[in-house]
Amino acid sequence: MQSVLDNYLGIHTQALALEAQRTDVLAANLANVDTPNYKARDMDFKAALAAASGQSDGSTLTLTTTQANDLTSAGTLPATDGADSDAALSGGAIAAPDGAGDATAAAAANPTYLKYRVPLAPSLDGNTVDEQFEQSAFAENAVRYQASLAFLNTKLRDLVTAISSS
Numbered sequence: 005m006q007s008v009l010d011n012y013l014g015i016h017t018q019a020l021a022l023e024a025q026r027t028d029v030l031a032a033n034l035a036n037v038d039t040p041n042y043k044a045r046d047m048d049f050k051a052a053l054a055a056a057s058g059q060s061d062g063s064t065l066t067l068t069t070t071q072a073n074d075l076t077s078a079g080t081l082p083a084t085d086g087a088d089s090d091a092a093l094s095g096g097a098i099a100a101p102d103g104a105g106d107a108t109a110a111a112a113a114n115p116t117y118l119k120y121r122v123p124l125a126p127s128l129d130g131n132t133v134d135e136q137f138e139q140s141a142f143a144e145n146a147v148r149y150q151a152s153l154a155f156l157n158t159k160l161r162d163l164v165t166a167i168s169s170s
């Protein structure tokens with residue numbers, strides 16, 4: 005079961021771990037920019053984060069309704085033809101599975117989220133690393149990592165304030 009702290013911090017802890025993994029992949033690409041036949045790789049971050057957060061697919065979110073008369077994702081009322089109120093509720097909960105940290109590690113370590121990058125202009129020696137593109141992706145990932153750290157820092161600071169004021 006997911007802890008209260010995990011619920012409070014949200015997806016940022018999982019995103020932080022995956023961004024660190026992506027940093028390693030991009031750094032390996034930059035380190036091998038002159039290595040013959042080296043194939044550039046990148047992480048499918050959206051799919052890895054969806055798997056780490058317990059979603060089956062990163063492209064869709066399920067709508068969870070809390071009342072029997074809530075609208076569904078199609079904008080209609082759920083059918084209540086004699087079914088009990090729990091069956092009338094649509095969607096499913098979006099929650100991380102038990103051991104959410106394990107899911108993050110499994111998603112990051114899973115090679116299915118590492119993809120080979122299609123080169124824009126492959127070199128004659130078979131290397132597919134585009135140094136400028138890799139530097140740009142590395143910088144973007146660093147900004148996202150810093151943003152996740154800032155979100156976590158704010159959440160933890162708010163939590164400390166709440167604890168110390170009571």
